[in-house]
Amino acid sequence: MTTRLRHLLAAALCAATFTGSAFAVDWNGPQEPFALYGSTYYVGTAGISAVLITSTAGHILIDGATPQAPAQIAAHIRQLGFKVDDIRYILASHEHLDHAGGIAALQKMSGATVLASPAALEVLRSGLPDKGDPQFSALDPMPPVANLRAVRDGEVVTLGPLAVTARFTPGHTKGGTSWTWRAIEGGKTVDIVYADSLNAVAADGARFDGNPGYPTAKADLERSMARIAALKCDVLVSAHPEFSGLWERKARQPTMGNAAFIDGNACRAYVATARVRLAKRLDTDAQTAPVK
Numbered sequence: 001m002t003t004r005l006r007h008l009l010a011a012a013l014c015a016a017t018f019t020g021s022a023f024a025v026d027w028n029g030p031q032e033p034f035a036l037y038g039s040t041y042y043v044g045t046a047g048i049s050a051v052l053i054t055s056t057a058g059h060i061l062i063d064g065a066t067p068q069a070p071a072q073i074a075a076h077i078r079q080l081g082f083k084v085d086d087i088r089y090i091l092a093s094h095e096h097l098d099h100a101g102g103i104a105a106l107q108k109m110s111g112a113t114v115l116a117s118p119a120a121l122e123v124l125r126s127g128l129p130d131k132g133d134p135q136f137s138a139l140d141p142m143p144p145v146a147n148l149r150a151v152r153d154g155e156v157v158t159l160g161p162l163a164v165t166a167r168f169t170p171g172h173t174k175g176g177t178s179w180t181w182r183a184i185e186g187g188k189t190v191d192i193v194y195a196d197s198l199n200a201v202a203a204d205g206a207r208f209d210g211n212p213g214y215p216t217a218k219a220d221l222e223r224s225m226a227r228i229a230a231l232k233c234d235v236l237v238s239a240h241p242e243f244s245g246l247w248e249r250k251a252r253q254p255t256m257g258n259a260a261f262i263d264g265n266a267c268r269a270y271v272a273t274a275r276v277r278l279a280k281r282l283d284t285d286a287q288t289a290p291v292k
């Protein structure tokens with residue numbers, strides 16, 4: 001299988017939409033960077049989110065998108081008037097190529113410390129997919145990440161005035177992590193959530209629920225869904241931007257300003273969609289033989 005085809009297949013697996021529209025999403029498609037709220041900016045591609053939280057004490061970057069994305073992400077950061085050198089931390093959502101494949105290069109460019117759930121560390125350090133991942137047979141290796149450190153669930157990563165909290169949300173992968181912080185603009189404070197993927201996905205012929213490589217996947221995912229739904233959540237950015245209606249909200253930015261991104265129901269809606277997807281996946285699992 002060609003790399004491109006594998007990427008498309010992995011995109012479909014990662015995104016697992018009902019309509020198959022994930023095939024139309026170009027992970028590396030061009031995207032102008034833009035302000036989200038306060039000192040937080042979208043610096044990702046058209047298909048994969050990356051968010052920069054800025055301060056005079058340095059910046060925090062969440063995710064690095066694909067191995068092809070770092071030059072684009074770095075250009076976005078410079079275009080906004082910031083320096084890649086000033087990134088102190090890179091936070092990972094989950095240990096798959098489409099979100100973490102660009103972290104190695106961005107870490108090298110910036111010298112930043114990369115923070116992730118302990119369960120994601122081995123994949124990030126080695127660049128090799130986890131054999132216990134229900135998507136294993138469809139996953140590609142990625143560049144190994146240096147200068148890694150584990151965070152604890154609930155740990156607050158601080159940098160000058162910035163405080164970003166790690167919320168472990170496993171299920172899609174074992175190391176899945178969502179990140180939350182507050183942003184201030186014009187005297188108004190909002191809670192921002194960078195939500196990890198909540199998609200129940202398995203490779204062809206593999207089960208999601210009852211997969212011997214990840215027996216707690218369903219229970220983990222259900223707990224993570226409840227957790228995301230309960231978060232204070234004014235502005236949601238999901239790891240795949242189209243899954244949280246980011247582009248529909250951005251279309252309103254020219255008339256509404258950054259208030260366009262505020263939607264107090266966004267996290268609950270994101271979880272509701274993921275719950276429907278899980279139910280469909282469980283139907284599929286019921287027709288899939290247990291993996292020997």
Ligand SMILES: [Zn+2]
Nearest residue numbers: 014094096197
């Ligand atoms: Zn994924």
